[in-house]
Amino acid sequence: xxxxxxxxxxxxxxxxxxxxxxxxxxxxxxxxxxxxxxxxxxxxxxxxxxxxxxxxxxxxxxxxxxxxxxxxxxxxxxxxxxxxxxxxxxxxxxxxxxxxxxxxxxxxxxxxxxxxxxxxxxxxxxxxxxxxxxxxxxxxxxxxxxxxxxxxxxxxxxxxxxxxxxxxxxxxxxxxxxxxxxxxxxxxxxxxxxxxxxxxxxxxxxxxxxxxxxxxxxxxxxxxxxxxxxxxxxxxxxxxxxxxxxxxxxxxxxxxxxxxxxxxxxxxxxxxxxxxxxxxxxxxxxxxxxxxxxxxxxxxxxxxxxxxxxxxxxxxxxxxxxxxxxxxxxxxxxxxxxxxxxxxxxxxxxxxxxxxxxxxxxxxxxxxxxxxxxxxxxxxxxxxxxxxxx
Numbered sequence: 001x002x003x004x005x006x007x008x009x010x011x012x013x014x015x016x017x018x019x020x021x022x023x024x025x026x027x028x029x030x031x032x033x034x035x036x037x038x039x040x041x042x043x044x045x046x047x048x049x050x051x052x053x054x055x056x057x058x059x060x061x062x063x064x065x066x067x068x069x070x071x072x073x074x075x076x077x078x079x080x081x082x083x084x085x086x087x088x089x090x091x092x093x094x095x096x097x098x099x100x101x102x103x104x105x106x107x108x109x110x111x112x113x114x115x116x117x118x119x120x121x122x123x124x125x126x127x128x129x130x131x132x133x134x135x136x137x138x139x140x141x142x143x144x145x146x147x148x149x150x151x152x153x154x155x156x157x158x159x160x161x162x163x164x165x166x167x168x169x170x171x172x173x174x175x176x177x178x179x180x181x182x183x184x185x186x187x188x189x190x191x192x193x194x195x196x197x198x199x200x201x202x203x204x205x206x207x208x209x210x211x212x213x214x215x216x217x218x219x220x221x222x223x224x225x226x227x228x229x230x231x232x233x234x235x236x237x238x239x240x241x242x243x244x245x246x247x248x249x250x251x252x253x254x255x256x257x258x259x260x261x262x263x264x265x266x267x268x269x270x271x272x273x274x275x276x277x278x279x280x281x282x283x284x285x286x287x288x289x290x291x292x293x294x295x296x297x298x299x300x301x302x303x304x305x306x307x308x309x310x311x312x313x314x315x316x317x318x319x320x321x322x323x324x325x326x327x328x329x330x331x332x333x334x335x336x337x338x339x340x341x342x343x344x345x346x347x348x349x350x351x352x353x354x355x356x357x358x359x360x361x362x363x364x365x366x367x368x369x370x371x372x373x374x375x376x377x378x379x380x381x382x383x384x385x386x387x388x389x390x
Contacts, residue, residue: 023360025082025387027053030357032368033317039297040325044317045355045368046339047083049385051146052310058142059276060111061087061382065189066172069103069378073356076365081384083357083365085314086301088279089127089348090380091174091195097208099194104174105380107136107279108153108266115266116187117172118155119279123202124175127281127348128294128329134281140303140345140383141277143268147309150282150343151274157183157264159241159250166250168264170196170242177201178209179246183264185239192231197244213248215241215260222258225251278303278381280345287342289333297326299353299372302333303383304341313341314383316355320372351377 021031033044049056061075061084069090076084088105106125109116119136130136137152157168159181170182176196184193198208216224218238229242239262243251254260268274283290284304299319305312313336319326327335329346336344351373358365367376 024357025056025360025385027051027056028082028385028387030083037325037331041323042317042327043324043370044315044335047085047314047355047357047385048339049312049314050310051142051148051312055388057386057388058148058312059384059386060109060278061384062109062111062116066109066117066187067102067104067174067189067191069380071376071378072354072382073365073367073376075382076356076358076384079384080386081358081365082387083314083355083385084382085303085316086348086352086354086379087381087383089125092126097198099198099208100192102174102191102195103380104172105279108139108277109279109381110141110153110266110274110277113275115171115264118170118266119153120173120175121177121201124199124204128346130281131283131290131292134290136279138280138282138345139274139277140280140305141274143274144272148305148312149270149309150285150305150345151277152269153266153274153277154269155264156267157262160261161254161258163253163258164250166247168262169247171264171266175199175204176242176244176247178244181241181243181247181250183239183241183262184234186234186236188234190231190233193229193240193242194231196229196242209244211245211248213243213251215251215254217241217260217262220259220261222254222256222260224256225254278383280347282343283329283333283346284336284341284344287337289330289337293329293333295328295330297328298349299351300327300329300332300349301347301353302336302344303347304336304339304344306340307342311340313339313344314355314385316353316369318353318370318372321370324370348379352379354379
């Protein structure tokens with residue numbers, strides 16, 4: 001079907017929107033958006049997911065390890081999703097004092113109820129400036145009640161031994177808080193953990209710490225220790241602890257043969273627990289766009305949810321071309337609001353913005369938008385739309 005929708009007055013030029021809706025799976029629709037704005041034409045793509053439908057689900061698209069990247073169509077097809085969009089910002093192109101980028105995302109990740117990683121400090125993130133009142137801990141996710149929501153995830157955990165108890169402040173993340181201890185599991189992958197001790201909580205470019213310690217714990221017993229963070233795959237029965245400054249001092253108390261208990265868990269700011277979560281900064285709260293949103297025009301990806309948590313909206317817009325000028329983050333918030341979203345987060349944009357859809361009867365999802373790099377970018381994660389009715 002076709003219809004015209006007038007965007008709210010706060011949207012760019014109160015543009016008229018022409019769109020056709022296609023059902024691609026039970027409870028899942030897809031549409032291409034043609035907008036005429038004050039700054040030129042914009043082409044967008046919207047997936048709407050009715051979570052009241054028992055066959056419709058959202059989940060994390062992710063590579064085989066946290067410190068890895070893959071293209072959205074490849075992850076969508078590998079996980080047999082019917083559609084997918086790119087997710088969080090990530091450690092993409094920085095080489096820090098000879099330490100290579102990790103590919104790991106900025107914010108938390110939960111997949112199928114499993115905690116994969118926690119958030120880096122605010123000052124270590126990549127992407128536009130955070131709006132006031134937001135942080136790297138903010139996420140878009142779905143709870144155990146099958147309702148989507150914008151929430152935040154904090155890390156809780158401890159390292160306990162006969163030498164004492166120390167707080168855990170990191171889980172599989174490319175940057176640790178100053179003075180902190182990070183836990184790295186088999187989910188991290190084989191990439192070097194050296195980037196974790198570079199920068200500070202407020203300055204991503206600050207020098208790497210020289211006061212560090214790494215401890216390997218296998219089956220609850222310290223098996224090795226060294227002064228610098230290492231690399232290489234981590235076995236399923238093993239956790240690696242990386243400490244900097246005060247955290248290093250705590251880990252230096254441990255010796256091979258010591259018994260150690262390591263616990264870590266992501267805790268949501270509200271109930272129930274999240275079964276799926278991806279990092280992104282809020283741009284819409286309780287039906288109102290946040291202030292201080294990035295006003296530059298660019299390709300964008302965002303995720304929104306209705307006030308009752310039962311309808312999710314995944315939006316991508318093209319940019320940086322004569323065919324589509326892109327949108328500001330505020331315009332994206334307004335557009336999602338016009339469709340019915342009450343809360344929303346901004347996801348990675350620019351060359352990362354990608355949407356892939358598997359049409360009914362097709363074996364594979366294909367890219368629907370025009371990535372500004374010319375080809376899909378390998379990214380840290382994404383949001384997948386899954387259907388048990390296909």
